[in-house]
Amino acid sequence: MQNTLDMLEVIIENYRRDEGNIISLLQDVQEHFGYVPREAMVYLSESLGIPQSKFFGVATFYSQFHLKPRGENIITACCGTACHVKGSERLINSLLRGLHIPSGEDTSEDKKFTVEKVNCVGACSIAPVVIINKEIHGKMTADRLMKEIKKLKRS
Ligand code: FES
Incomplete structure (x- = not known):
């Protein structure tokens, strides 16, 4: 203290x-x-x-401020119009299930992952977009996303 x-x-x-x-x-x-x-x-x-x-x-x-502890890894899913049309909501739901994050929460119990939603990040041509620890991943699929998560879990 x-x-x-x-x-x-x-x-x-x-x-x-x-x-x-x-x-x-x-x-x-x-x-x-x-x-x-x-x-x-x-x-x-x-x-x-x-x-x-x-x-x-x-x-x-200001959305830049976080009032609760966040996970070691920040997964930011774009939920702007283009990403929404390309299935961002399904991606997020599968991610939350895969990380066992309960409804209404955004951080895994082990504090390894926080899942956040944002509006358009300006990369609509490669929607759906997910940002993993500040690295942009375009044309994301649920399978690819879970592979990235597994890599992070191992590291
Ligand atoms: S809506 Fe997702 S990058 Fe524009």
Whole structure:
């Protein structure tokens, strides 16, 4: 816990003179923790004298912020129109089943995988598109996707 508090103090120190920059502050927190823990927002709020509601408002408004721990591997499925027409929903459903991620959840129990949906990523000509750990895979099929997942599980 002391390491966590020390890290938060370092982050706070970087912003002590610039209280308005909540987005950058939250980005630093997420960079360090992998997500934005509620406790971190409370701590920052009290330390900087900025209302908690401001932190929560920004963190929940911008999709870049994640309020729950994410998996080691991030699988992002495009659900824009072109990908939807090419079966992205089926891909996602088979992926969630294959990873045993329950309905309403996005991260596997072992915290190895998080499955996210996004709108068009601008690669419609190779729909359906899945981004695996920031690497774009076009014309994805359920079989290919599960092969990629198996590779990640082995690594
Ligand atoms: S809709 Fe998926 S890349 Fe455009």
